Amino acid sequence: MIAQLRGEVAFKSPTLSVIDCQGVGYEVFHTPFTAEQLKLSQSVVLFVHTHMREDALQLFGFSSQDERQIFRELLKVTSVGPKLALSILSGISHQDLILALQSKDIARLQKIPGIGKKTAERLSLELADRMGSKLSLSSSDKVSKETELESVLQNLGYQKNEIQKALQSLKTKEENFKDLSLEALVKNTLGVLNQTSRAN
Numbered sequence: 001m002i003a004q005l006r007g008e009v010a011f012k013s014p015t016l017s018v019i020d021c022q023g024v025g026y027e028v029f030h031t032p033f034t035a036e037q038l039k040l041s042q043s044v045v046l047f048v049h050t051h052m053r054e055d056a057l058q059l060f061g062f063s064s065q066d067e068r069q070i071f072r073e074l075l076k077v078t079s080v081g082p083k084l085a086l087s088i089l090s091g092i093s094h095q096d097l098i099l100a101l102q103s104k105d106i107a108r109l110q111k112i113p114g115i116g117k118k119t120a121e122r123l124s125l126e127l128a129d130r131m132g133s134k135l136s137l138s139s140s141d142k143v144s145k146e147t148e149l150e151s152v153l154q155n156l157g158y159q160k161n162e163i164q165k166a167l168q169s170l171k172t173k174e175e176n177f178k179d180l181s182l183e184a185l186v187k188n189t190l191g192v193l194n195q196t197s198r199a200n
Contacts, residue, residue, distance in 0.1 A: 002026075002050045002059060009038050015090070019046065019061070028061035029082075031090045033182070036151040037063040051082045060086060070094045077126045079119075087114050088123075093148075096181045101128045149185050158193060166192040 005028065007021035014032045018025045028046060038044055046061035047068045060082060062068040067089065074085035089097065091112035100108040101124060109120035146167065153163045166189050171177050174188065 002048050005044075005046045005048055005059075005061065007044065009040050009042055009044055012038050012040055015086075017061070019044065026059055028059045029086060030061045030063075031067070031086060033089070033093055033148060034061060034063040034067070036148055049082075058082065064094075067094045070097060073127060074123075077123055079122070084114070088112055091115070093182045099179075104128050146185075148182055149189060152182075152186055153189065153193075156190075162193065162196070163189070166196065 011018040
């Protein structure tokens with residue numbers, strides 16, 4: 001059972017990458033959130049869930065152990081397989097998924113692409129009741145969300161120092177900063193960056 005891969009990124013796409021580990025290339029499925037942490041030709045460590053099928057062995061990689069844990073919990077839900085679990089984590093960050101499950105926010109779960117009302121209700125019932133307080137955000141989760149934000153904005157061409165200034169400004173303006181989703185953080189930070197650009 002493969003639990004972790006350490007190697008160089010030989011190929012990268014939003015949902016699949018090849019990790020070269022001492023000359024052996026491992027095909028790894030992942031979320032766009034994990035893809036943001038991968039850089040071509042650079043060394044990376046991915047936490048892996050190995051899925052065995054009759055005709056194939058599939059690897060699902062995650063940038064954090066927390067994300068892999070949530071993936072594995074999703075697999076325990078009735079009728080949720082690896083592809084759907086990965087699709088769910090591709091439509092919402094694992095931090096926001098935890099919050100939605102804890103609050104049994106069916107409406108938020110239904111906004112995830114491919115998730116209908118019945119599946120949303122099943123996720124809420126089976127995960128919220130089983131996990132309860134075990135699904136909690138650590139301080140490292142909050143840090144990783146800001147790290148993901150920086151990565152997204154750097155890929156859009158912004159410099160790290162201007163991103164950090166905009167982020168600091170946003171923290172001052174937004175009382176509920178810690179509760180914002182990654183998508184909302186990107187949108188709001190871009191707004192601050194655009195205002196700064198126009199002012200200059």
